[in-house]
Amino acid sequence: MSITSYLRTLSELPGVSGDERGVRKLIEDAIRDHVDEMRVDTMGNLLAVKKARGRKRVLRVMVDAHMDEVGFMIVGHTSDGGLKFRAVGGVDARILPGKIVQVGPDRIPGVIGLQPIHLARDTSAVQKIDSLVIDIGATSKEQAEGAAKLGAYVAFQTEFRVIGAGKVSGKAFDDRSGCAVLIDLLQGPRLPVDVLAAFTVQEEVGLRGAQVAAYALNPDAAIVIDTTPANDLPMEEDLSPNTRLGSGPAIYVATRSHISDPRLVQHVLRTAEKRAIANQFRQPGGSGTNAGSIHKARSGVPTVSISTPCRYLHSPVSVLSLGDLRSTVALVRESVTDLTAQTLRR
Numbered sequence: 631m632s633i634t635s636y637l638r639t640l641s642e643l644p645g646v647s648g649d650e651r652g653v654r655k656l657i658e659d660a661i662r663d664h665v666d667e668m669r670v671d672t673m674g675n676l677l678a679v680k681k682a683r684g685r686k687r688v689l690r691v692m693v694d695a696h697m698d699e700v701g702f703m704i705v706g707h708t709s710d711g712g713l714k715f716r717a718v719g720g721v722d723a724r725i726l727p728g729k730i731v732q733v734g735p736d737r738i739p740g741v742i743g744l745q746p747i748h749l750a751r752d753t754s755a756v757q758k759i760d761s762l763v764i765d766i767g768a769t770s771k772e773q774a775e776g777a778a779k780l781g782a783y784v785a786f787q788t789e790f791r792v793i794g795a796g797k798v799s800g801k802a803f804d805d806r807s808g809c810a811v812l813i814d815l816l817q818g819p820r821l822p823v824d825v826l827a828a829f830t831v832q833e834e835v836g837l838r839g840a841q842v843a844a845y846a847l848n849p850d851a852a853i854v855i856d857t858t859p860a861n862d863l864p865m866e867e868d869l870s871p872n873t874r875l876g877s878g879p880a881i882y883v884a885t886r887s888h889i890s891d892p893r894l895v896q897h898v899l900r901t902a903e904k905r906a907i908a909n910q911f912r913q914p915g916g917s918g919t920n921a922g923s924i925h926k927a928r929s930g931v932p933t934v935s936i937s938t939p940c941r942y943l944h945s946p947v948s949v950l951s952l953g954d955l956r957s958t959v960a961l962v963r964e965s966v967t968d969l970t971a972q973t974l975r976r
Contacts, residue, residue, distance in 0.1 A: 633814050633959060634952060636660065637790070637798070640806035644732055644785035646701030647718050647835045650674055653697045657809060657829050661816045665827070675843045676829040683820040689974075691966050692826040692849035692931070693815060694840055694920050695808030695856070696833035699801070700944050702784035704733070704764075707775050711768030712743065715784055716759060719834030720917075720944055723759050729946050733766060734782040740766040786946040796952050797875070803940050803948040805833065808855035811938075811959050821967050833920055837887070840920035844927035851894065851974060852933040855962055856919040857950070858882075858912050860939035872916075873939040875951045878908030879958040882935035885915065887922030894934035897973050901965045908957050912937060932974055936962055 631639075645653035654676050662668060667679040676697070682688040700719030707713060713733065727744035743765045744757060764784065768774040788801035809829060816827055826847045830839035844852065858880045861872045873880045881898055882890050902909040918935070925933040938958045941949040 631660075633810050633955065634798070636810040636813055637803075637807055637955070638800070640809055641790050641800035641802050642788070644701070644737065644783065645697055645699055645802065646703075646783045646785050647698040647832045649783045650697040650831045653806070653809070654829065657697070657813060660813050661827070664817045671842060671846060673839050673842045674831040675839045677843060677847065678816065678827040680816055680820065680825040680827065682822055682824050684822075689823040689850045689969060689971060690826055690847070691823045691969060692828055692844060692847050692852040692924065693812055693962065693966065694828040694830055694843070694852060694854045694924060695812045696805045696830045696839065696920060697809060698831055698834050699785065699804065699806070700834050701786065702731070704778050704780055704782040704784065706780070707771045708763055709771050711770050711774045712763030712765060713740065713774055713778055714760070715762070715764055718783070721759075722944065723757060725945050726759065726762060727757060730787045731764060731784050732787045733764065733778050733784050738766050738777055739787065740764040740784070788947050793949065797949055798952060799947050799949045801946055801948065803950055804857040804943050805855070807857055807938050807940070807950060807955060811855050811955070811962060814959050815963055815966070818963065823966060823969060825966065830920060837920050837923035841923035841927065844924040844931060848928060849931055851969060852921070852924045852931050853962060853965060854919045854921045854924065854933065854935040855958065856935060856937045857940040857943060858937035859943050860941045872913045873910055875939050875941065875949070876953060877910045877939070878954055879961050880910050880912035880937045880939055882912045882919065882921070882937065883914045885918030885922065887918040888925055888933065888935075890921070890934045891925075891932035893973055894932055897969065898934060898936065898961065898965050901968050902961055905960065905964050907961045907964070909961060936965070
């Protein structure tokens with residue numbers, strides 16, 4: 631399968647934080663014949679090792695992509711059959727009314743309901759999540775309880791599509807695009823380093839899986855593959871965009887939870903220049919990636935993040951450039967290939 635095909639399949643699977651089983655199963659099947667070791671840890675992380683070519687002592691490089699997506703959990707049932715829910719991860723309540731979702735392991739179709747505009751007294755007010763309900767067609771509390779138990783997960787229901795010239799839309803590109811990149815890396819030839827692949831869980835609720843994975847793998851260095859907001863549409867104010875679609879993967883310098891290792895930042899930049907790979911900087915500050923947990927593991931791990939720009943992250947549908955995705959594949963692969971002990975020397 632091509633990386634676009636993997637992105638399509640991964641994107642359409644539900645995998646809200648804490649319920650990544652379906653995503654993990656697909657990835658297991660995709661990499662099983664291409665790695666030397668593979669296991670699932672107690673958190674649900676999928677950890678795999680692809681050993682370096684040759685037998686001499688080589689660097690052990692962790693490459694991380696998280697499997698989970700933002701979504702919801704059922705927390706109650708109304709007397710007329712509605713499902714009460716809460717967010718799992720960061721979701722903006724403004725985008726929710728009228729959206730199609732899939733509920734529970736049976737992927738029951740539902741719609742996030744809102745009073746129609748014909749009856750609403752105030753159409754300017756943003757409805758809070760705790761005032762919304764999911765309509766699955768149930769007509770009583772008992773019927774709703776039988777269909778969706780308390781604690782059932784809810785994911786957006788979005789079909790993957792090709793749009794425009796070289797762009798695609800779909801849900802959960804954060805971070806199924808990173809998973810597709812890491813699958814592509816593992817399915818490729820052996821590299822001069824041991825690749826310690828970590829498909830991690832629960833990133834969206836506190837970088838939890840990556841903390842456990844980094845401790846277990848004990849790498850010499852780490853590269854985190856994720857997505858980053860592309861705030862590149864026309865705006866009233868002349869503001870610098872976070873990143874732009876079509877300008878290549880974004881290299882992180884600093885976030886609220888992590889300052890990228892300067893040696894690795896320079897290494898990635900040199901690699902991009904040497905191989906003529908398009909790239910850009912992610913504007914410093916703001917929310918981060920699994921690097922925020924990985925770099926603190928054990929006695930510390932030099933870490934950098936490389937992310938594919940996406941529009942409309944944490945919503946029912948995101949948009950990314952396939953050219954950027956392919957450049958992310960190239961930049962990650964070549965950065966891992968060229969990494970040496972000399973790079974990490976102080």
